[in-house]
Amino acid sequence: MALFRASEQLLASSARKAAPWLQSGIQILQRGLSAQAEPAEDEDSGAIEMKGIRLRGAPMYLDMQATTPMDPRVLDAMLPYMVDQFGNPHSRTHLYGWESENAVEKARQQVASLIGADPKEIIFTSGATESNNMAIKGVANFYKDKKRHIVTSQTEHKCVLDSARYLQQRGWDVTYLPVCSDGRIDLGQLADALRPDTALVSIMAVNNEIGVRQPLAEIGALCRERKVFFHTDAAQAVGKVPVDTSSTPIDLMSISGHKLYGPKGVGALYVRRRPRVRLEAQMSGGGQERGLRSGTVPTAAVVGLGAACEIAAQEMAADHAHICKLEQRLRDGIMGQLQGVVLNGPEDVVRHRYPGNVNLSFAYVEGESLIMGLKDIAVSSGSACTSASLEPSYVLRALGVEEDMAHTSIRYGIGRFTTEEEVDAAVAQTVSHVNKLREMSPLWEMVQEGIDLKTIQWSQH
Amino acid sequence: MPSAAEVKSLFRQFLRVGRKFPNYNIRHYIQRRSKEEFHSLAANADAAAAEAAWQRAKSQLEVWQRQSVVYQLYGRKVKTVLVRAGSGSRSTPARWLMQLQRHSVAGEQNDALGMRRQQLEEAQQQQQLLEEAAA
Numbered sequence: 001m002a003l004f005r006a007s008e009q010l011l012a013s014s015a016r017k018a019a020p021w022l023q024s025g026i027q028i029l030q031r032g033l034s035a036q037a038e039p040a041e042d043e044d045s046g047a048i049e050m051k052g053i054r055l056r057g058a059p060m061y062l063d064m065q066a067t068t069p070m071d072p073r074v075l076d077a078m079l080p081y082m083v084d085q086f087g088n089p090h091s092r093t094h095l096y097g098w099e100s101e102n103a104v105e106k107a108r109q110q111v112a113s114l115i116g117a118d119p120k121e122i123i124f125t126s127g128a129t130e131s132n133n134m135a136i137k138g139v140a141n142f143y144k145d146k147k148r149h150i151v152t153s154q155t156e157h158k159c160v161l162d163s164a165r166y167l168q169q170r171g172w173d174v175t176y177l178p179v180c181s182d183g184r185i186d187l188g189q190l191a192d193a194l195r196p197d198t199a200l201v202s203i204m205a206v207n208n209e210i211g212v213r214q215p216l217a218e219i220g221a222l223c224r225e226r227k228v229f230f231h232t233d234a235a236q237a238v239g240k241v242p243v244d245t246s247s248t249p250i251d252l253m254s255i256s257g258h259k260l261y262g263p264k265g266v267g268a269l270y271v272r273r274r275p276r277v278r279l280e281a282q283m284s285g286g287g288q289e290r291g292l293r294s295g296t297v298p299t300a301a302v303v304g305l306g307a308a309c310e311i312a313a314q315e316m317a318a319d320h321a322h323i324c325k326l327e328q329r330l331r332d333g334i335m336g337q338l339q340g341v342v343l344n345g346p347e348d349v350v351r352h353r354y355p356g357n358v359n360l361s362f363a364y365v366e367g368e369s370l371i372m373g374l375k376d377i378a379v380s381s382g383s384a385c386t387s388a389s390l391e392p393s394y395v396l397r398a399l400g401v402e403e404d405m406a407h408t409s410i411r412y413g414i415g416r417f418t419t420e421e422e423v424d425a426a427v428a429q430t431v432s433h434v435n436k437l438r439e440m441s442p443l444w445e446m447v448q449e450g451i452d453l454k455t456i457q458w459s460q461h
Numbered sequence: 462m463p464s465a466a467e468v469k470s471l472f473r474q475f476l477r478v479g480r481k482f483p484n485y486n487i488r489h490y491i492q493r494r495s496k497e498e499f500h501s502l503a504a505n506a507d508a509a510a511a512e513a514a515w516q517r518a519k520s521q522l523e524v525w526q527r528q529s530v531v532y533q534l535y536g537r538k539v540k541t542v543l544v545r546a547g548s549g550s551r552s553t554p555a556r557w558l559m560q561l562q563r564h565s566v567a568g569e570q571n572d573a574l575g576m577r578r579q580q581l582e583e584a585q586q587q588q589q590l591l592e593e594a595a596a
Contacts (some may be wrong), residue, residue, distance in 0.1 A: 417486035441564035
């Protein structure tokens with residue numbers, strides 16, 4: 001019924017002036033079609049019940065580092081290629097192939113212009129994980145006769161660390177650089193770690209857990225000077241902070257579609273051509289994507305990635321201003337109303353941290369109960385890849401954060417579509433829940449009385 | 462070069478699409494961004510940039526209108542907690558929500574959160590248990 005009334009309003013307001021296609025769309029609405037399968041709903045309160053928890057409505061989404069909602073403009077660009085223009089872009093003999101190929105090349109140009117590259121340097125993959133695997137294993141396998149060493153950092157994404165471990169098992173040496181307490185790597189340590197037989201340095205541009213930005217220009221210059229390839233996992237950086245491969249000496253860069261308001265299941269790898277970077281292909285087959293990544297290029301997904309990159313290029317400045325404002329509001333709100341809150345990562349949002357990533361640790365509060373209580377906001381504690389296990393995040397451990405603080409860390413992700421109201425609600429709910437948990441905590445009582453918890457001798461039972 | 466009346470009419474159409482968009486976050490995004498863009502368009506004296514922005518805006522309006530229909534067909538039935546859930550506000554709103562309402566302008570109606578009330582009741586029960594255990 002609500003659908004019928006809503007469709008009538010839509011009809012009244014816009015369909016009179018709009019195109020005839022809108023009228024037929026409204027007719028579909030009036031027939032009450034809805035494609036989504038509904039979760040178990042209570043008729044009285046309209047609640048969703050899942051995993052034993054009753055939710056009043058969908059939570060407010062504040063987990064932009066895990067994934068981002070697709071921009072409607074991206075969906076609009078993708079839909080024709082999922083409906084009538086469904087051809088394989090590698091079919092050379094008919095219209096379906098030609099139009100798909102045009103779309104793929106147009107998307108390639110859009111991705112390239114966002115990062116200041118040439119379209120021939122973009123390889124489409126199934127995501128940043130595949131791009132990272134291709135870069136690390138591909139370069140290592142190509143140069144395995146002459147080189148034996150890889151340098152990476154302790155705070156990299158799991159796919160980079162796992163690829164490095166794979167190479168270690170095959171006789172490569174890997175140096176995992178430690179990071180400072182704010183998450184940045186030390187250039188002196190990196191310079192010391194480079195050897196004559198180093199093939200690749202892999203440092204991520206923006207960390208997904210704490211948002212720290214690494215100094216790509218300096219690292220790139222150092223690697224270029226020592227004739228080492230520089231790979232960066234820029235999944236969280238592309239489209240959000242300016243990354244320019246024409247002015248920064250980056251040799252390989254991984255891009256992820258679903259981190260910049262594009263579709264999931266698609267990404268790209270930037271492979272520099274001057275000076276040429278050679279890779280061994282990981283996916284064998286018909287030689288698509290310049291022989292580096294065989295397999296049919298998924299036209300719709302790739303068109304979505306291209307559209308997302310184009311929109312990101314246009315909206316980057318406005319998004320950045322909006323996100324900075326919201327980040328200030330969130331941090332001032334929480335840290336102004338609560339004590340014992342620590343920001344994990346550097347404070348400087350201009351140079352050292354991406355503002356959309358706010359990782360806070362709440363002292364004297366238990367981690368699981370904190371995250372279970374924040375039911376109206378969708379946030380994350382620890383990375384989405386590692387949250388299945390109970391062990392605290394390895395990134396926070398590398399920063400030197402103590403275990404109890406690492407367990408109570410909450411990562412708030414702010415994005416293009418986050419509103420001030422949602423940030424205020426997140427602040428209010430966090431403050432209220434932390435206060436409620438602390439009221440119940442005897443540790444908090446002791447801290448209030450002025451007892452230093454570290455001086456207590458806990459008796460072993 | 463568009464006339465002032467045409468620009469105004471396009472702006473109003475953007476705001477109309479923004480008001481009706483079925484998704485809470487996108488709705489606010491359209492409203493906020495179209496205001497920013499049209500105000501910068503008015504302030505910007507450069508004719509070439511203004512013409513380019515005008516063309517972009519006209520094609521974008523159609524995109525938002527189409528997507529408004531798609532989101533209405535495929536969007537989630539149960540909306541976010543900040544939007545009125547549909548049933549009346551019989552129960553008292555949650556403590557954190559009341560704090561919020563005191564500070565913010567009454568835009569969209571914030572509905573009660575029975576689940577939050579449950580939490581408060583549980584906390585009270587736990588408090589009672591603790592007191593009983595201590596006694």
